[in-house]
Structure formats: structure tokens, C-alpha cells
Amino acid sequence: MKIREAKVEDAKAMIGYLDQVAVESDNLTFEPGELGITIKIEEKILAHAQASEKDVFFMAMENNEIVGNLNFHGSTRKRIAHVGEFGISVRKSHWGQGIGGQLMDELLLWAPKHGIRKINLRVRADNEAAIRLYARKGFSKEGLLRCEYMIDGICIDHLAMGLVLEERDDQ
Numbered sequence: 001m002k003i004r005e006a007k008v009e010d011a012k013a014m015i016g017y018l019d020q021v022a023v024e025s026d027n028l029t030f031e032p033g034e035l036g037i038t039i040k041i042e043e044k045i046l047a048h049a050q051a052s053e054k055d056v057f058f059m060a061m062e063n064n065e066i067v068g069n070l071n072f073h074g075s076t077r078k079r080i081a082h083v084g085e086f087g088i089s090v091r092k093s094h095w096g097q098g099i100g101g102q103l104m105d106e107l108l109l110w111a112p113k114h115g116i117r118k119i120n121l122r123v124r125a126d127n128e129a130a131i132r133l134y135a136r137k138g139f140s141k142e143g144l145l146r147c148e149y150m151i152d153g154i155c156i157d158h159l160a161m162g163l164v165l166e167e168r169d170d171q
């Protein structure tokens, strides 16, 4: 397994990957078939991320296929240029092999080189595997976001988690 940054030419494969993980997990913001992004739009998103100092898409690749991804989004506005948020997913067939952890390690190396000092994420409050992974990487729970998802008419709470990079134990 190798991790690299996504390129514009990865747009088609990225859409195929996202459609697949939507089927495999209820923890993402989109349902199966709902992504609604064309290859052209995805190319623009990836081109923007490549050009922006505060955005990055990492892909975990195995046998030329995407098996995991992490996308981080920041801002160039001065007051919030030090902070950003990421989303992460791994193909179900590859869960529990350390890929999620390695994608986060890439982000934690990338972030300080791009002026990021605080990383945020939101996670379903019942997504224990993900919360354990984030806690292991130093993230702490910052607050409960009530009824962030509505699935089959049922409210699902989320946790806001964050990491101030200079407060990491291994700094």
C-alpha cells in the first residue's frame, strides 16, 4: 500500500471509489448513488486542491486501485488560515490494516508545513472505531453536535474532535 496526493487524472477513479464506499458505510455524508459529482467537477475539485496551499487529497493505493482517501480543507483567510477539517474513508475490505492511521500520519506531516496548527473533524457519535483511531492520534472530543444526520427519520448526533498540533504529546 502506498499513499500519494491525488492528481487531476485521478478524478474518474476517485468518483468510482466514493460511490463504492457510500455503499459500504453509513458514516459518510452521502448515500449510495447520491454523490452527484461528474468527472469534470471532480477534476476541478482536485485541480483546486493541487493549487491551494491549504487543501490536500491523499489516496491510499494498492495494485493501482484506491483503497482509502483523506481530504483536508483549509482557508487562506488570515484568522482561520491555521485551521482546517478533514474527512477520511477506507474500503471495507481493508479496514483494520492500519490504512486509516497511515493516512492521518500523512496529514500530520503535511499540516505544519502548510501553516496548519489546528485540525478539526466531525464524526458520528456512535462510530467507535473511528473515534478510537482519532483519539490514538491525539484528537480530543470538543463537543456534541446534536442531530447532524437524519437517517430514516432518526437523528444521529456527531462529535466535534480537534487537535492543536503544538499540544501533541510527541512534540
Ligand SMILES: CC(C)(COP(=O)(O)OP(=O)(O)OC[C@H]1O[C@@H](n2cnc3c(N)ncnc32)[C@H](O)[C@@H]1OP(=O)(O)O)[C@@H](O)C(=O)NCCC(=O)NCCS
Pocket (backbone or CB within 6 Å): 025, 027, 028, 087, 088, 089, 090, 091, 094, 095, 096, 097, 098, 099, 100, 101, 102, 122, 123, 124, 127, 129, 130, 132, 133
Ligand atoms: C474509520 C476508518 C477510516 C478507519 O480506517 P482503518 O484503516 O480501518 O483504520 P486503522 O486500521 O488505522 O485502525 C483501525 C483499527 O485497526 C487496528 N490496526 C491498525 N493497524 C493494524 C494492522 N496492521 N493490522 C491489524 N489491525 C490494525 C487499529 O489498532 C485499530 O483498532 P481498534 O479499532 O481496536 O482501535 C474506516 O473504518 C472507514 O472508512 N470507515 C467508514 C467510513 C468512516 O467511518 N469514516 C470516518 C467518518 S468521520
